[in-house]
Amino acid sequence: MADGIVTLTTASFDETVNGSTTPVVVDFWAEWCGPCKMIAPILSEIAVEQSGNLTIAKLNVDENPDIAMRFNVMSIPTLLVFDDGEVKSRIVGAKGKGQLLQELNEFLPSSH
Amino acid sequence: MSHRQVIIIGSGPAGLTAAIYAARANLNPLVIEGEPSSTSDQPGGQLMLTTEVENFPGFPNGVMGPELMLNMRQQALRFGAEFLTEKVTKVGFGSRPFHIEVRDQQFSADSVIVSTGAQSLMLGLESEKRLLGHGLSTCATCDGFFFRGQEIAVVGGGDSAVEEATFLTKFASKVYLIHRRDELRASKIMQDRALNNPKIEMVWNTVVQELIGDQKLEGAVLRSTVDDSTRTLNVGGLFVAIGHRPNTDLFRGHLEMHDNGYLITKPDSSYTNVDGVFACGDVQDQIYRQAITAAGSGCMAAIDCERWLEANH
Numbered sequence: 001m002a003d004g005i006v007t008l009t010t011a012s013f014d015e016t017v018n019g020s021t022t023p024v025v026v027d028f029w030a031e032w033c034g035p036c037k038m039i040a041p042i043l044s045e046i047a048v049e050q051s052g053n054l055t056i057a058k059l060n061v062d063e064n065p066d067i068a069m070r071f072n073v074m075s076i077p078t079l080l081v082f083d084d085g086e087v088k089s090r091i092v093g094a095k096g097k098g099q100l101l102q103e104l105n106e107f108l109p110s111s112h
Numbered sequence: 113m114s115h116r117q118v119i120i121i122g123s124g125p126a127g128l129t130a131a132i133y134a135a136r137a138n139l140n141p142l143v144i145e146g147e148p149s150s151t152s153d154q155p156g157g158q159l160m161l162t163t164e165v166e167n168f169p170g171f172p173n174g175v176m177g178p179e180l181m182l183n184m185r186q187q188a189l190r191f192g193a194e195f196l197t198e199k200v201t202k203v204g205f206g207s208r209p210f211h212i213e214v215r216d217q218q219f220s221a222d223s224v225i226v227s228t229g230a231q232s233l234m235l236g237l238e239s240e241k242r243l244l245g246h247g248l249s250t251c252a253t254c255d256g257f258f259f260r261g262q263e264i265a266v267v268g269g270g271d272s273a274v275e276e277a278t279f280l281t282k283f284a285s286k287v288y289l290i291h292r293r294d295e296l297r298a299s300k301i302m303q304d305r306a307l308n309n310p311k312i313e314m315v316w317n318t319v320v321q322e323l324i325g326d327q328k329l330e331g332a333v334l335r336s337t338v339d340d341s342t343r344t345l346n347v348g349g350l351f352v353a354i355g356h357r358p359n360t361d362l363f364r365g366h367l368e369m370h371d372n373g374y375l376i377t378k379p380d381s382s383y384t385n386v387d388g389v390f391a392c393g394d395v396q397d398q399i400y401r402q403a404i405t406a407a408g409s410g411c412m413a414a415i416d417c418e419r420w421l422e423a424n425h
Contacts, residue, residue, distance in 0.1 A: 030257065032163075032176075032253055032257075033251075033254040034159075034161055034177065034178035034181075034254070035149070035150045035154065035160065035251065035254060037178060037182070038148035038154060038155055038156070038160070041197075042148065042197070061257065061258075072246075072328070073258070074245065074246055074249075074258045074349075075150070075244075075245035075251075075255045075258070076254050076255065077254075078245065092150075092244065092245030092246075093149065093150035093244070093245060094149050094150050094154065095147070095149065096149075096197070096198070099147070
């Protein structure tokens with residue numbers, strides 16, 4: 001968890017997602033996906049800035065294809081936002097930081 | 113507002129080569145590299161969505177597109193280029209210094225190098241938005257993995273389409289290559305590879321008329337370009353590679369361009385119609401459109417820019 005991002009596996013997935021007190025954003029990614037690499041540093045930044053508000057996690061689809069299949073992930077990067085253990089939002093495709101934050105806004109405590 | 117000698121807009125092979133040259137000329141360039149997306153309009157450009165690049169000189173065993181681009185970026189960083197991962201939202205080229213805006217920052221610049229490249233064309237169907245990421249894909253390298261053992265289709269007939277089709281046979285049980293003409297535009301070596309691949313079936317003289325599926329793609333309605341007859345092809349995955357359009361919407365009214373949107377540069381140079389604004393790479397090239405020609409023209413733009421700055425500042 002060096003970069004503030006939790007690495008999930010098939011074994012730890014349910015426990016992390018169901019047991020979290022904050023919403024969990026799971027980044028479905030793989031080594032061979034160019035756009036996935038482009039959003040990785042943005043997710044690290046968000047993990048640090050929103051520490052305590054959001055948990056940012058990543059799941060390698062190559063190593064954990066069963067989880068990807070369970071949530072019908074057919075394109076990466078896909079971000080699934082879990083709240084109370086349920087998928088509340090699905091963000092498909094790489095996005096810039098501004099747009100990502102906008103899409104995650106409903107899961108953040110209201111500012112001010 | 114911060115001021116720079118050179119701002120480079122775009123970060124494919126053209127922009128990054130310009131950055132390497134400009135940085136080595138001590139021009140301290142700022143590269144506004146764009147924002148991540150899953151189309152080719154993103155940092156690193158079109159090669160971020162490709163697999164193996166076999167024709168870039170210096171890599172006898174080929175190199176992965178994203179790796180090549182990350183290496184170019186590292187090389188530019190090493191010489192002091194700075195990067196901003198944002199999209200330019202507005203330019204002002206009417207007076208000097210030039211004016212450039214991103215989401216929440218403004219810059220002025222003595223010179224600008226435009227290397228915004230081109231992005232993939234989509235089919236233009238309403239159903240596309242609904243099914244993108246649910247069986248419809250613009251990135252074979254990203255998404256091929258999810259179609260292991262399935263029948264899928266690729267639309268297009270150029271190098272990208274043929275490369276994608278060939279790559280996807282690693283996963284799919286069968287790949288239909290749907291092309292509106294009766295011959296491919298792709299290079300001979302790529303054509304031979306596809307035509308000799310037992311998993312690839314050519315579907316000539318055909319276009320995709322509609323996509324089928326609510327939650328996920330179930331098939332496509334194909335229409336013959338010869339007799340307008342239609343038929344349904346059941347596939348769980350469809351990859352679109354039907355060509356590109358230049359990313360020049362931002363420059364409309366600011367820089368001279370051809371009717372199809374490609375920027376006009378003066379012969380044998382990277383000069384645009386605005387003194388101090390240079391263009392390189394696919395954004396001004398509708399003929400060659402290769403990584404190596406983009407890189408070459410990026411080098412030209414940096415040299416043109418350096419000489420222009422010397423003469424004018």
